[in-house]
Amino acid sequence: MSENTPLKPHDLRPAPGAHKAKVRKGRGEGSKGKTAGRGTKGTKSRTNVPLGFEGGQIPLQRRLPKLKGFSNALFKTTYQVVNLERLGELFPAGGEVTVDGLVEAGAVRKNQPVKVLGTGELSVALNVQAHAFSTSAKEKIVAAGGSVSEL
Numbered sequence: 758m759s760e761n762t763p764l765k766p767h768d769l770r771p772a773p774g775a776h777k778a779k780v781r782k783g784r785g786e787g788s789k790g791k792t793a794g795r796g797t798k799g800t801k802s803r804t805n806v807p808l809g810f811e812g813g814q815i816p817l818q819r820r821l822p823k824l825k826g827f828s829n830a831l832f833k834t835t836y837q838v839v840n841l842e843r844l845g846e847l848f849p850a851g852g853e854v855t856v857d858g859l860v861e862a863g864a865v866r867k868n869q870p871v872k873v874l875g876t877g878e879l880s881v882a883l884n885v886q887a888h889a890f891s892t893s894a895k896e897k898i899v900a901a902g903g904s905v906s907e908l
Contacts, residue, residue, distance in 0.1 A: 836889060837865040841897055842877025844885070851881035856888070856908070879903075 782794040783804060795802040800812060809816050839859060847862045848854055860867045873885060875893030882902035890898075895905050 834870060836870050836872035838872055838874055839864055839887075840874050840876040841879045841894055844873070844883060845877065845879050845881060848883060849881065851883055851903070854883050854885045854887075856886065873898075 780794050785793055792802065800806055800810075809818060811817070843864060844854060847859070847864060856865070856871050859865045859871060865871050870888035872889040872891070873887045873894045874891045875895075875897050879897050879901040883898060884904045884906075885898055886906050886908060888908050890905055890907065898905050
């Protein structure tokens with residue numbers, strides 16, 4: 758081509774040596790010699806590597822703890838705890854104490870069961886409604902002149 762001739766797409770050619778023939782690996786002795794182009798030993802030289810093989814280190818299924826049996830841990834009930842002294846602080850005038858009232862006061866989160874524990878003293882009469890009570894909490898609420906009802 759002369760210098761004035763415009764270059765066109767069909768004139769383009771790759772640089773010499775840019776394209777090599779594809780190596781057909783793993784096709785036996787006839788193609789690339791005795792190791793079939795895969796080199797000697799190692800994972801890359803093998804056709805079938807076992808599922809879960811991690812190169813000689815202990816596989817994941819053997820590293821994990823061997824837990825057996827059934828656990829009810831996923832199904833346990835977790836209560837939000839409110840102590841009597843906190844009830845006395847939130848409701849100093851006495852009256853009705855419900856789960857909704859505790860949520861509004863910021864003592865517990867909504868849509869979760871509430872348990873009242875007997876830590877602290879109670880000086881006002883409260884009518885408490887909750888999902889669960891400790892024995893000491895029931896005794897102290899009744900002794901202060903209040904009542905207890907479970908939901």
